[in-house]
Amino acid sequence: MFKKAIIALAAIAALGAASISSAYAINLGSARGTYKAxxxxxxxxxxxxxxxxxxxxxxxxxxxxxxxYTxxxxxxxxxxxxSVNRSIRPLNERRDVWSLNxxxxxxxDYVMTKRSFLIRAGIPTGALRVAVVRTPRGEGHAILLVKTSAGEFALDNLRKTIVKRNQTGYRFLNVASADPTRWTAH
Known part of the structure; x- marks a missing residue:
């Protein structure tokens, strides 16, 4: 486990160093000028x-x-x-270890289990985006976004139903891209 942690930290450091300056702008436009996020x-x-x-x-x-989207x-x-929300009992872990089932x-753990089930059901990994968010109460939280032709839908252990990303009420901090190893800060 220690060797894996060292390898992961080295990979993260290399990715971070390579991406410090990579940012992109979105043209939001307006009558007075252009704003960039x-x-x-x-x-x-x-x-x-x-x-x-x-x-x-x-x-x-x-x-x-x-x-x-069908x-x-x-x-x-x-x-x-x-089914995943029912099968896992909530427990705040002392160590942050992401597990299956x-x-x-x-x-x-809910996110990774749902993601694994969907991958096995044939959903491509590029459409399954792990998102780190802040809840309205200010708590850190993770959800799974599924990118579809009708928008992104959120699977969340705090909700019984699926909602669109913009209906979650969450502030998005980091979201995985179509390449699960590359994330974007929001």
Whole structure:
């Protein structure tokens, strides 16, 4: 485990150094001028990087970055969200270890379990985006976003239903890109 942690930290440091200056602007436009919102490449959480060392197949970049929104997909997302929310009992962990299918876990364990189920159901990894957010109460939290042709939908252990990203009420801090190892700060 120590060797994996060292490797993950070295990879994170290299990615961080390479991406310090990489930012892109979004032209929001206006009648008076152009405003630009800056987004910078971010480093994945260390616990996510360690998870990827053990689950390489779930952390590879796929060729598809979104999926078609259909009633079948909507049903799959609702079913996975509901079943995982019921199967894991909430527990704030002392150590931040992202796990699959634990009996007890925190938000990141729900996220990774849902993500794994969806990958096994055929959803491309590029459409499954882990997001680190701040709740309206100011707490750190993690959710899973699924990018579809109808927008991004949030699977959340704090909700029984699937909602669109802009309906969560959360402030987004870091979100994985279509390449699960590359994240963006918001």
């Amino acid at each position: 800056q987004r910078q490449t971010s480093v994945a959480p260390i616990a996510f990087s360690l998870y990827c060392l053990d689950h390489i197949e779930e952390c590879t970049k796929s060729s598809k970055s979104q999926v078609a 009633s079948k997909l909507r049903g799959l997302l609702a079913s996975v969200n509901r 634990p009996a007890y876990g925190d938000c990141d």
